[in-house]
Amino acid sequence: MTRARWTERLAVAQASRARADGLRRRRVVEQVDGVRVRVDGHWLINFCSNDYLGLAASLDAVAALQEASAWHGVGSGASALVSGHHALHAAFEREAAEWLGYERALFFPSGYQANLAAMQGLLEPGDVCVQDKLNHACLIDGARLAGAELKRYPHRDFGGALRQLQSSPDAAALLATDSVFSMDGDVAPLRELALAATGEHALFLVDEAHGVGVMGPDGRGACAAAGLSARDVPVMLVPMGKAFGGQGALVLGAQPLIEHLLQTARPYVFSTSAAPAMAAAMSANLRAIQNEGWRRAKLASLVARFRRGALRCGLPVVSSSTAIQPVLLGSNSRALAVAKALEQRGLWVAPIRPPAVPDGKARLRVTLTAAHSETDVDALIDALAICLDEAEDPA
Ligand SMILES: Cc1ncc(COP(=O)(O)O)c(C=O)c1O
Known part of the structure; x- marks a missing residue:
């Protein structure tokens, strides 16, 4: 037996991705002006x-981040259990826990890490983790990291979830x-799953x-x-990279x-805590979420406008009433x-391909935000109708 050659292995994998139109590239964002x-x-x-x-781009969050970094620097300096837990982290954890009705919260540098930590800290080998087939990758990876037996059920099928639970x-x-x-x-059918x-x-x-x-x-x-x-819902996860x-x-x-996660979750214990300035900015945006309901109202009206237009034009949208x-x-x-055709018309919607979605289910994942205007949404619908007509599927 000869040992696998790394250069060869990487080249073969890259060539296979290219053949499947699966190569990705990072686009360089040079300037941001709202949604432009x-x-x-x-x-x-x-x-x-x-x-x-x-x-x-909230001015309050930017000001909070600037002020906090002036006082605390741009990094926390250590993991939370050494010397990286600052008053700004503690304040944000308290405020968010109180707002969402929980006794306590733990702030992580990313959602991916938080899910790995929750699963790895709670589950042990021999335990069972039952998950929706379309759960985000970090929930799936968390169960694997924990060494638990992963049992998946068909998308949104709470009967399937129950059967999986009953099977062990x-x-x-x-x-x-x-x-x-x-x-x-x-x-998700949250009430049924909770039951x-x-x-x-x-x-x-x-x-x-x-x-x-x-x-x-x-x-x-x-x-x-x-x-x-x-x-x-005894455990809730809230990543800060979205709303x-x-x-x-x-x-x-x-x-x-x-407390158990704080003591045992390796992705928490062995990683530098988030910048305290980010916690300060998130406290500011928590206040905006609480006090600026107009943002949600505007988003809801843009979602309704997009769906009306998409259905009128016969676009292949799925049944979703959310911003996605x-x-x-x-x-x-x-x-x-x-x-590519949309981009030529000045509209950026990244194509989503496997493994982020199942094979044969590539899509444009349009997301709407409160910072869009009605004119932006109308422009997207018109352009989608034209570009979809023009795009020939060679398959
Ligand atoms: C459902 C879900 N959970 C967790 C994450 C990961 O969060 P983060 O980007 O903060 O790592 C994402 C997306 O990024 C997500 O969509």
């Missing part, structure tokens, strides 16, 4: 950002779902990445919209659960072609 962004030298209207409420009656079990699915924009978890004595974890800020009373998320409280317009993530839960409005195109080549 200069990308590789061209000004485009951005329809692929998760800054749903337009808070990434003796193992400790965690049921995990996105609240709003990141690539489809549809909402299944309670009935089967499983811990229920909901990732509210695309729900908190934009849905529910005062933006408290899809769980709150479904009438669920911390009792029904909060920043970076980082919170894991929220009861005191013993959060996927346009299903099927093949990678078609998604690439339509995205």
Whole structure:
């Protein structure tokens, strides 16, 4: 047997990605002016950002970040358990926990890390983790990192979730779902899943990445919209890269659960904590989410406008009432072609291809934000209708 040659292996993998129209490239954003962004030298209207409420550019958050970095520097200097836990982190954790009705919260540098930590800290080998097939990659990866047995159920099928839980009656079990699915924009059957978890004595974890800020009373998320409280959803995850317009993530839960994660979750214990200035900016944007309901109202009216236009033009949109409005195109080549044609018209919608979505389900993941105007939305619908007509699917 000869040892695998790395150069050869990488070249083969790259060539296979290229053949499948699966190569990705990073676009360079040079300047940002609200939803208008200069990308590789061209000004485009951005329809692929998760800054749903337009808070990434909030003046209050920018001021908070500037002031906090002047006092605390740009980095925390250490992991939270050494010397990296600052008063600004503690304040944000307290404010967010109180707002969402949890005893305690833990602030992480990213949502991916927070999900790995929650799963790895809570699950042990031999435990079972039941998940929706379309859950975000970091929930799936978290269960794998924990060494738990991963059991997936068909998308949004709460009967399937219940059956998976019942198939391992003796193992400790965690049921995990996105609240709003990141690539489809549809909402999980949260009440039914909560009931299944309670009935089967499983811990229920909901990732509210695309729900908190934009849905529910005062933006408290899809769980709150479904009438669920911390009792029904003992573990909640809220990444700050979406409606909060920043970076980082919170894991929220009861005191013993959060204390357990703080003591044991390796992605938390062995990683430098987020910049304290980011926590200050997120506190400012939490106040905006609480007090500036007009942002949610504007977003909802733009979503309704987009859907009316898309259905009128017969665009292949899926059934979603959230800010995520996927346009299903099927093949990678078609998604690439339509995205390119839109860009030539000044509109930026990144094509989403496997592995982010299942094979044959490539799409344009249109996202709308409170910073768009009605004219922006109308321009996108007109351009989509033309570009979809023009794009030939070679498959
Ligand atoms: C549902 C969901 N959870 C977690 C994440 C990861 O969060 P972060 O980007 O902060 O790592 C994302 C997207 O990025 C997401 O869509």
